[in-house]
Amino acid sequence: MRVLVTGGAGYIGSHTLVPLLRAGHEVLVYDNYATSSPEALARVRQLANRDLAVVEGDIRDLALLDRTFASFRPDAVIHFAGLKAVGESHSQPLEYYAQNIAGSITLLQCMAQNGCTQIVFSSSATVYGEPDYLPYDEHHPLRPQSPYGRSKLMIETIIRDWTSANAGARAILLRYFNPVGAHPSGRIGEDPLGTPNNLMPYIAQVAIGRREALLVHGDDYDTRDGTGERDYIHVEDLARAHLAALDSLDRIDGCEAINVGTGQSATVLEMVAAFERASGRSVPYRIGPRRPGDVARMCADVAKARALMGWQAELGLDAMCSATWQWQSRNPTGYAPEVERD
Ligand code: NAD
Ligand code: UFG
Numbered sequence: 001m002r003v004l005v006t007g008g009a010g011y012i013g014s015h016t017l018v019p020l021l022r023a024g025h026e027v028l029v030y031d032n033y034a035t036s037s038p039e040a041l042a043r044v045r046q047l048a049n050r051d052l053a054v055v056e057g058d059i060r061d062l063a064l065l066d067r068t069f070a071s072f073r074p075d076a077v078i079h080f081a082g083l084k085a086v087g088e089s090h091s092q093p094l095e096y097y098a099q100n101i102a103g104s105i106t107l108l109q110c111m112a113q114n115g116c117t118q119i120v121f122s123s124s125a126t127v128y129g130e131p132d133y134l135p136y137d138e139h140h141p142l143r144p145q146s147p148y149g150r151s152k153l154m155i156e157t158i159i160r161d162w163t164s165a166n167a168g169a170r171a172i173l174l175r176y177f178n179p180v181g182a183h184p185s186g187r188i189g190e191d192p193l194g195t196p197n198n199l200m201p202y203i204a205q206v207a208i209g210r211r212e213a214l215l216v217h218g219d220d221y222d223t224r225d226g227t228g229e230r231d232y233i234h235v236e237d238l239a240r241a242h243l244a245a246l247d248s249l250d251r252i253d254g255c256e257a258i259n260v261g262t263g264q265s266a267t268v269l270e271m272v273a274a275f276e277r278a279s280g281r282s283v284p285y286r287i288g289p290r291r292p293g294d295v296a297r298m299c300a301d302v303a304k305a306r307a308l309m310g311w312q313a314e315l316g317l318d319a320m321c322s323a324t325w326q327w328q329s330r331n332p333t334g335y336a337p338e339v340e341r342d
């Protein structure tokens with residue numbers, strides 16, 4: 001297949017490119033490097049031992065994107081590009097709506113203009129919001145609590161309407177739970193800009209000595225040990241889910257939303273303990289107040305992913321933590337040379 005990958009230089013995109021290339025697909029990455037580095041793509045080429053085409057551009061640039069579609073002529077799109085920081089989306093909602101929603105509309109327009117009818121979209125479990133019941137299945141009510149989450153839900157709606165309006169159009173909306181981990185080689189991984197918002201990269205930076213201690217956001221939740229519980233999924237499993245989704249597109253009717261998680265959840269303190277085991281380092285922490293907008297527990301019902309795509313997660317917490325440690329210890333400052341980073 002010829003696959004155009006928006007946001008392919010980012011964390012999840014780069015990990016998906018490796019098995020995509022190894023499976024023999026022809027790939028073009030379209031990315032503006034807003035939150036990523038071309039170095040990730042250089043390492044993907046080495047890991048896959050294959051070349052891939054790259055166009056540096058913004059998904060809102062209709063002219064450039066249209067030219068890219070016209071020359072590459074993709075059979076399908078995997079759409080990762082977008083902004084994803086929940087906290088930042090509260091202070092910059094227009095930026096989130098402009099990049100995520102306007103960018104996705106431009107992408108769909110280019111697909112339509114160039115006869116491309118298949119898309120796999122990076123959605124998020126954050127579209128569910130406060131749980132009525134757990135695990136969340138795909139019929140759970142959708143009540144996102146942030147501009148970021150609302151942008152994901154709006155894009156889901158736009159893509160669904162687009163498939164309804166176009167006979168033959170197919171879309172899979174992958175609702176990721178909490179992606180963590182790295183490629184087992186330690187060559188590619190998650191490289192957040194500045195202070196990490198998410199738990200796993202923060203823990204990894206504490207373990208390597210870049211940060212003093214983890215601040216645990218609350219220990220008074222109704223969970224096993226009072227700290228927040230999440231369904232962490234290894235990015236390698238998540239990468240495979242994208243290949244399964246591509247393979248499933250011609251078997252579905254219109255548009256399907258599918259949870260991508262493990263069906264298991266771990267608390268913050270369980271993650272700290274697992275990381276200490278995997279790295280042999282200690283991860284000091286202190287307990288702080290709850291983070292506004294956090295829910296106590298999130299967990300995926302994964303039956304639909306199994307039934308529709310024949311996919312299920314295979315890797316557990318220990319593999320997630322040791323891969324993250326491999327990446328962090330081999331690349332203490334991510335993709336940038338050490339002198340240039342905080
Ligand atoms: P990331 O920030 O590492 O990657 C996003 C990529 O998109 C980057 O390479 C960035 O440069 C590119 N990009 C951003 N805006 C762009 C634009 N306007 N035009 C072209 N390229 C642009 O993030 P990630 O963790 O790899 O996430 C990928 C997708 O998965 C995102 O859509 C995100 O919302 C979604 N998602 C991520 C998580 C998570 O926890 N990582 C959870 C659920 C959903
Ligand atoms: N946490 C801490 N300290 C930190 C960071 C996080 O205690 O420094 C806790 C949080 O309170 C939460 C858990 O660790 O209980 C996980 O937090 P993350 O920020 O890593 O992840 P979230 O579940 O809040 O959100 C993530 C992504 C969203 C995505 C969502 C989907 O950031 O984009 O998963 O489930 F939508």
